Amino acid sequence: QVQLVESGGGLVQAGGSLRLSCVVSGIIFSGNVMGWYRQAPGKQRELVAGLSSGGRTDYASFVKGRFTISRDNAKNTVYLQMNSLKPEDTAVYYCRVRRTSLNWDYWGQGTQVTVSS
Numbered sequence: 001q002v003q004l005v006e007s008g009g010g011l012v013q014a015g016g017s018l019r020l021s022c023v024v025s026g027i028i029f030s031g032n033v034m035g036w037y038r039q040a041p042g043k044q045r046e047l048v049a050g051l052s053s054g055g056r057t058d059y060a061s062f063v064k065g066r067f068t069i070s071r072d073n074a075k076n077t078v079y080l081q082m083n084s085l086k087p088e089d090t091a092v093y094y095c096r097v098r099r100t101s102l103n104w105d106y107w108g109q110g111t112q113v114t115v116s117s
Contacts, residue, residue: 002026002106004095009111012085016115020080022095022108029076033098036069036080038091038113045094049080053099063089085115 008020020036031053039045049069050058057069068081078095095108 004097004106004108006093006095006108006111009093009113011114011116014085014087014115014117016085017081017083018085018113020082020093020095020111020113022078022080024076024078024095024097024106027097027104027106029071030073031099032104034069034071034078035096035098036078037094037096038089039094039110040091043091048093051078082113085113087115087117089113090115 003025004022006020006022008018010018012018033052035050036048037045038048046060048060048063049067051069051071059067066084071078090113092110092112094110097106098104
């Protein structure tokens, strides 16, 4: 059974930091495309940061310079370090794992991030 379990969300003041974690089990971790997405109330889910199997990163313009995505293959975990948080970063954050060659596309259950002004 494939599981993606996010953690690390919470309430933080503007300017603060949080680190989200996503532990993946049930599939081979290395070689996948990893991503963090978010969805605010009344808005569509959007890509925040992506990490290719080769280590290339990609960030949405609204988080560039503030957020960092990384992975630890030994721990089957992908991280999202979020610094200089803003109230508009408030959303549910989701982890995603993909490997198109194997038709894999899995999502976590989400973790709430709330940034107060």
